[in-house]
Amino acid sequence: MAKVFDAAEVAAHNTRSSCWVILYGDVYDVTDILASHPGGSNVILKLAGQDATRDYDPVHPAGTLEENLKPGAKLGRVKADSVPRTGASAVEDDAGNLGRGPSLASLLNLDEIEREASRRISKRAYAYYYSASDDLCSKSLNKAVYRDILLRPRVFVDSTACDMSTSVLGSKVDVPFFIAPAAMARLAHPDGEHGLARAAARFGAMQIISNNASMRPERIVEGAPRHQVFGWQMYVQTDRQKSIDMLQRINAMRDRFKFICLTLDAPVPGKREHDEKSSFADGAGTRATDGGAVGRQLFLGTARDLTWATTLPWLARHTDLPVVLKGLQTHEDAYLAAMHAPQVKAIILSNHGGRAMDTAPPPLHTLLEIRKYCPEVFDKVEVWLDGGIRRGTDVVKALCLGATAVGLGRAPLFGLGAGGQAGAERVLESTCKFGSQFSRQATLRRTMVCTREADASPRRAVLEAEVATCMRLLGAKSISELGPRFINSRRVEREIYDGDPALDEGGRWISKARL
Ligand SMILES: Cc1cc2nc3c(=O)[nH]c(=O)nc-3n(C[C@H](O)[C@H](O)[C@H](O)COP(=O)(O)O)c2cc1C
Numbered sequence: 001m002a003k004v005f006d007a008a009e010v011a012a013h014n015t016r017s018s019c020w021v022i023l024y025g026d027v028y029d030v031t032d033i034l035a036s037h038p039g040g041s042n043v044i045l046k047l048a049g050q051d052a053t054r055d056y057d058p059v060h061p062a063g064t065l066e067e068n069l070k071p072g073a074k075l076g077r078v079k080a081d082s083v084p085r086t087g088a089s090a091v092e093d094d095a096g097n098l099g100r101g102p103s104l105a106s107l108l109n110l111d112e113i114e115r116e117a118s119r120r121i122s123k124r125a126y127a128y129y130y131s132a133s134d135d136l137c138s139k140s141l142n143k144a145v146y147r148d149i150l151l152r153p154r155v156f157v158d159s160t161a162c163d164m165s166t167s168v169l170g171s172k173v174d175v176p177f178f179i180a181p182a183a184m185a186r187l188a189h190p191d192g193e194h195g196l197a198r199a200a201a202r203f204g205a206m207q208i209i210s211n212n213a214s215m216r217p218e219r220i221v222e223g224a225p226r227h228q229v230f231g232w233q234m235y236v237q238t239d240r241q242k243s244i245d246m247l248q249r250i251n252a253m254r255d256r257f258k259f260i261c262l263t264l265d266a267p268v269p270g271k272r273e274h275d276e277k278s279s280f281a282d283g284a285g286t287r288a289t290d291g292g293a294v295g296r297q298l299f300l301g302t303a304r305d306l307t308w309a310t311t312l313p314w315l316a317r318h319t320d321l322p323v324v325l326k327g328l329q330t331h332e333d334a335y336l337a338a339m340h341a342p343q344v345k346a347i348i349l350s351n352h353g354g355r356a357m358d359t360a361p362p363p364l365h366t367l368l369e370i371r372k373y374c375p376e377v378f379d380k381v382e383v384w385l386d387g388g389i390r391r392g393t394d395v396v397k398a399l400c401l402g403a404t405a406v407g408l409g410r411a412p413l414f415g416l417g418a419g420g421q422a423g424a425e426r427v428l429e430s431t432c433k434f435g436s437q438f439s440r441q442a443t444l445r446r447t448m449v450c451t452r453e454a455d456a457s458p459r460r461a462v463l464e465a466e467v468a469t470c471m472r473l474l475g476a477k478s479i480s481e482l483g484p485r486f487i488n489s490r491r492v493e494r495e496i497y498d499g500d501p502a503l504d505e506g507g508r509w510i511s512k513a514r515l
Pocket residue numbers: 128129130142180181182183210211212233263326350351352353354355386387388389407408409410411413
């Protein structure tokens with residue numbers, strides 16, 4: 001029989017030398033892990049002697065306790081009625097029951113969904129998701145740059161059918177946008193990354209799962225249709241064995257995970273002040289080094305010593321899955337990545353949603369640079385991109401300029417926050433009339449072809465519908481028809497090429513020689 005403790009007895013163990021916490025009604029002695037906790041000891045100490053479930057649950061995948069605590073650390077159960085009530089748990093808070101808000105159907109675009117999520121999720125979660133580095137320059141430029149590119153619609157084109165299906169790394173997907181890897185989905189809603197996977201399945205969208213997901217990858221992909229495409233994103237850990245163990249788990253699920261996505265743009269986290277501030281408000285971040293902010297906690301343990309010369313060969317020793325490099329921000333690095341084909345099969349132009357280097361260029365600039373200076377990259381690797389996508393027109397512009405697929409980081413998280421899995425579906429949603437039949441269609445791998453009458457209700461339109469509308473208004477029936485003829489990007493190009501340091505006096509690219 002497990003020993004039963006009174007909460008007052010647990011409360012007495014609230015120091016560095018004897019630190020107990022209550023998790024899910026069990027009492028644990030966590031003194032031994034204070035020194036090695038990846039998020040720093042203060043995060044635990046601020047909860048010492050208390051019920052820590054609310055803080056612990058959304059940021060730790062199931063199994064974390066078992067993997068990290070010695071068997072004797074579980075001391076027994078707590079007497080439920082002795083635990084002081086601290087209000088609703090985070091899980092209850094985040095379950096979308098925070099009073100009545102507008103219906104999901106009335107949220108018409110990604111900005112409205114984000115606004116609704118900001119009302120429903122905890123301040124800490126919103127600050128973590130919203131935050132970006134320093135002055136948020138790259139974050140806002142990511143979005144603004146799409147406004148400076150104009151579309152060139154053609155007329156007298158039959159726009160009855162619109163096929164948004166395409167292929168990524170040889171796998172068919174029903175839409176050209178994907179869920180980018182983003183940590184800690186359960187901070188938004190208990191449906192978490194599994195809810196995102198189910199939403200992606202309804203739309204035949206690819207999903208890349210974060211190294212720092214709040215659920216185990218095995219659980220996230222559970223029950224997914226056979227053809228659903230997943231990638232697993234990796235931050236190589238200083239303790240390489242941890243990364244190797246994880247790669248083995250992903251290799252064992254290769255029927256699900258089609259590639260490893262290696263993120264390169266954030267060897268250290270950017271200075272994300274919204275996230276930092278919320279940790280102070282929370283009573284956590286009392287010192288600059290105590291790991292209070294969510295982002296900073298997650299980065300502890302991330303290796304900073306990755307290089308072209310060493311990391312790709314290391315990776316090849318531990319997986320033969322295709323590699324996708326994420327976080328390329330210059331055409332020089334895109335060119336170098338392409339030299340590592342065929343191990344590297346795709347690159348993701350990304351500045352981490354503005355969360356790493358502030359004033360780094362928007363990925364769209366990098367895409368234009370590649371077109372100008374080293375277009376051969378497109379023949380060697382697929383070029384994907386993410387950051388700042390708010391509208392279907394943004395997706396189409398990136399595709400016209402050569403991107404194979406376009407990622408969404410914050411938007412699906414905010415969808416989850418606004419309404420769990422249904423909210424994430426709303427983000428991806430279509431105007432197509434077949435609504436709930438769609439999941440069956442996606443599962444059966446039929447090409448999605450929206451009919452004209454399906455567009456009748458603008459109230460139902462979010463991203464997928466916006467892409468379809470944009471393609472129809474442009475006069476493009478399928479993704480393969482999209483190309484630079486539909487784009488006027490002169491304004492942006494003038495801005496990035498004038499005085500470009502990569503050009504010699506004759507206007508030729510000289511950086512290949514300097515790689
Ligand atoms: C809350 C949050 C967590 C993220 N976590 C990761 C991560 O674990 N790994 C990663 O490669 N990128 C991560 N990213 C970056 C996204 O993959 C993506 O590059 C970025 O969010 C795209 O910009 P957007 O949010 O404007 O769509 C994260 C982004 C956010 C907003």
